[in-house]
Amino acid sequence: MKNFLNIIPPFVSYFFILLFVYASVSKLIDFERFQIQLAQSPLLSAYAGFVSYSVIIIEWVASILLLVPFCRRAGLYLSLILMSAFTTYIFIILNYSDFVPCSCGGILEKLGWTEHLIFNAVCVLLAIIALFLIEKKIYVRTSKTALTVVTSIVVSIIVMIGLFLSSEHVIKKENNFTRRFIKHPVIEHQSLQLDNNFYYFAGFDDHNIYLSNQKYPQQLLTVDSSMRRTASTSARIETDHPYKNIRQIVLNGHFYIYDGSVPILFKGRLGTESTTRISYKDAYFNDLRVIDSSRFAIRTQIRPSNHLVLGLLDIDSPEKLQLKTTVLQKQTDGLFDVDGSMAYEQHTKKLLYTYTYRNQVIVMNSSMQVQQLLKTIDTVKTAQIKTTKLSDGTYKMTAPALKVNIRSVVYRNLLFVQSNLMGRHESRKAWKKSDVLDVYDMDSKSYVGSIYIFKKDDHTLNDIIFTDKYLYTLHNNQLAQYKITKVLSQYIKSGKPKTDQQSRQH
Secondary structure, eight states: OHHHHHHHHHHHHHHHHHHHHHHHHHHHHTHHHHHHHHHTOTTTGGGHHHHHHHHHHHHHHHHHHHHSGGGHHHHHHHHHHHHHHHHHHHHHHHHHOSOOOOOOOGGGGGSOHHHHHHHHHHHHHHHHHHHHHHHHHTTOOHHHHHHHHHHHHHHHHHHHHHHHHHHHHHHHHSOOSBOOBOSSOEEEEEEEEOSOSOEEEEEEOSSEEEEEESSSTTEEEEEETTSSOEEEEEOOOOOSSOOSOOEEEEETTEEEEEETTTTEEEEEETTOOOOEEEEESSOOOSEEEEOSSSEEEEEEEETTTTEEEEEEEETTSSSOEEEETTSSOOSSSSSSTTOEEEEEETTTTEEEEEESSSSEEEEEETTOOEEEEEEOSSOOOSOOOOEEEOTTSOEEEOSOOOOOEEEEEEETTEEEEEEOSOOBTOOHHHHHHEEEEEEEETTTTEEEEEEEEEOBTTBOOOEEEEOSSEEEEEETTEEEEEEEOHHHHHHHHHSSOOOHHHHHTO
16 A cells, blocks of 8 residues: 555656646647637736746646656646646636637647536646655655645635736736637628628618618618618709718718718708708818717818818807817827727717727717727827828828728727737737727726627628627628627626626526
């Protein structure tokens, strides 16, 4: 019996050597994938770079210590700490996380998470048994061994809990440009081939979405949620104007046709072709969003600087145009550096402006009063633009600028930003095949996660729109409808994530 007990510590040591060497070599062989998996972990997302190297180094150090007889005791304690940390990691993943990645190497990757938890717990038990036997042999008091073992396990648990809480804070509040992809947030449901590739989303209501067309700007296409019934109307507007860029917006049973270069604005009732001119020469503008039937958020340029500014156009007010010259913050030229896109959320009455060339979003109320500034997760704080001032006072871009945000859509408390930049530890292969939407909760000013929208026939995303039940996308001439799953809709309803266990109960 004594001989049997004596062979347990060496046997356990060789087992851990085999386990650690095999796992670390597997990680090294596909190191990029290992880092990507760690970056998706809710415990380690913010520290994926550091942890990916550290885990492999610790596994090798533990293996060397276990191989040398007089260092075996230290190797077993290091193995105990490592396996306790791994066990805690999986326990938190299973019970407190929406995101369930896989960060194991080799054959362990085939295990389910519950089986993996059991395997790790057995490894912890083996390390404890080996330590008690090896310390008993060198006459270390059992109480001292027990205290050291318990301390090692408790320290491992505290470190993992600390990493979890710290990583969640960093990812959501102080992101270092590490994306975490939401698992199955939308599921493609059906699609519809359109007759040309010039469509964009004009709006939606409870039953339909509405698409206008850059090539035929007076046309409005209605598509119902079944994607089977479509109807097309063509609005009648005054023809004696030099139109350059006619656009349409649908809101609250009406459609609005505008061209800020003229400048002119028409209004009509959905289902009809007739329109009424409601504004003419009140303001020139290059972007517009409908707030209500008489108020409009616009972006325009002021003379003589040609700087971009935001403003409110109120056609029922004696002073129809109110310029908000302090909202957009100039960094270099006041034109390209403040370029961006506007979005208006009807439910919350929030107006948003997302900068194109820097990581900032301005959140305003319907009166264009700034309520808060949000940061997108990339790290581009200053627009990377090179411009030159011409003799007439205008600016010209002298080199291609680094585009950060392509477009944004807001729905209730969530902001969806289509990013132009690849994040840290992100799969280059997946990036090339997809467009990425980064999701932010405006109420908590936090990053929720990201969504891959796969390209269709190598065509990138042209436009997006969110409704209560669906996400719609346009790729070239293909209209696609995606069902929004509970994994994503839970953030829209409450702004707070559920645990995996809660999700499984629904």
